[in-house]
Amino acid sequence: MLIVFNPTAGSRRRSRLERAHALLPGARLAETAGPGHAEALAREAAALGEDCVVAAGGDGTVAEVAAGLMGGGTALGILPLGTANVLSLELGLPRVPEAAAAVLRGGRDVALWPGVARFGDGRSLLFVQMLGAGFDADVVRRLDIGLKRRIGRAAYVWQARLELRRYGFPPIRVRLDDGEALRASALVVSKGRLYAGPFLLAPGATPLRPGFHVALIGGGWGRAALAGALLPLNLLPRLPGLVLHQASHVVLEGGGVPIQADGDFTGHLPVTVTDAPAPLRIRLPGDGRGR
Numbered sequence: 428m429l430i431v432f433n434p435t436a437g438s439r440r441r442s443r444l445e446r447a448h449a450l451l452p453g454a455r456l457a458e459t460a461g462p463g464h465a466e467a468l469a470r471e472a473a474a475l476g477e478d479c480v481v482a483a484g485g486d487g488t489v490a491e492v493a494a495g496l497m498g499g500g501t502a503l504g505i506l507p508l509g510t511a512n513v514l515s516l517e518l519g520l521p522r523v524p525e526a527a528a529a530v531l532r533g534g535r536d537v538a539l540w541p542g543v544a545r546f547g548d549g550r551s552l553l554f555v556q557m558l559g560a561g562f563d564a565d566v567v568r569r570l571d572i573g574l575k576r577r578i579g580r581a582a583y584v585w586q587a588r589l590e591l592r593r594y595g596f597p598p599i600r601v602r603l604d605d606g607e608a609l610r611a612s613a614l615v616v617s618k619g620r621l622y623a624g625p626f627l628l629a630p631g632a633t634p635l636r637p638g639f640h641v642a643l644i645g646g647g648w649g650r651a652a653l654a655g656a657l658l659p660l661n662l663l664p665r666l667p668g669l670v671l672h673q674a675s676h677v678v679l680e681g682g683g684v685p686i687q688a689d690g691d692f693t694g695h696l697p698v699t700v701t702d703a704p705a706p707l708r709i710r711l712p713g714d715g716r717g718r
């Protein structure tokens with residue numbers, strides 16, 4: 428087992444890492460030096476035939492490790508040490524290091540279906556929980572990282588209040604599978620039910636199956652402000668102007684519209700989203716292994 432630790436994820440998480448590591452005899456530890464490093468470390472470990480690579484960080488670290496494991500048999504494990512940890516909340520993975528270590532030692536491996544985003548400039552990127560286009564990506568892009576370390580998720584709320592005055596809500600053109608062209612001012616392509624933490628967005632979605640639930644949102648700053656108010660009440664699916672669709676092929680176009688994937692700013696439209704060519708294995712709580 429290799430644990431890939433992102434020292435910049437969340438804040439003051441090293442002691443939680445050490446508590447888990449102490450309960451995983453034989454597990455090697457590697458620290459990331461910058462963006463993209465977790466993917467390279469995971470790919471290398473998979474090539475060496477490692478049974479499991481653990482992403483010790485937030486959703487960004489999980490997505491990078493997942494990208495490094497694609498196409499092989501090495502399982503993805505998660506030690507949630509990030510700010511939001513949406514995928515681990517989605518899958519019911521424990522946050523307490525001792526409980527997380529128990530899952531990594533004795534959990535069961537199931538199929539996880541990531542999404543792949545292909546950008547206009549030819550880049551492609553794997554995501555595990557969601558891809559957002561529009562206002563949320565603008566907030567992520569401008570987020571003060573120092574503030575995020577100090578106050579966690581509250582930094583997003585602060586930044587969103589600032590961006591409500593600045594963001595222009597340019598239109599996004601959307602095509603879902605072979606359907607007709609749709610329009611939105613913001614949009615989330617979601618693998619799971621949850622968004623921005625433990626908050627409901629797409630009931631019925633699961634990253635354990637292929638395909639996406641796509642939330643299209645119309646309107647401008649007033650609608651975005653209302654979404655921010657409904658989110659912590661778990662009422663986002665009831666936002667007026669929000670329509671949920673299901674699709675497996677999503678094409679998004681729109682000049683200057685920013686995109687975020689798993690909470691990290693990744694560029695601008697256009698982008699095409701599809702399922703990864705094959706699932707990978709993820710280690711979840713449950714019996715089976717090690718018993």
Ligand SMILES: Nc1ncnc2c1ncn2[C@@H]1O[C@H](COP(=O)(O)OP(=O)(O)OP(=O)(O)O)[C@@H](O)[C@H]1O
Pocket residue numbers: 433434435436437459460461462463464484485486487488489491508509510511512513689690691
């Ligand atoms: N040593 C490093 N220095 C700077 N950035 C790094 C380093 N290692 C990894 N990163 C980058 O940090 C980004 C954020 O990490 P991650 O998403 O895991 O934490 P988080 O943002 O606190 O958690 P969450 O996404 O759950 O809110 C990753 O996308 C990764 O590319």
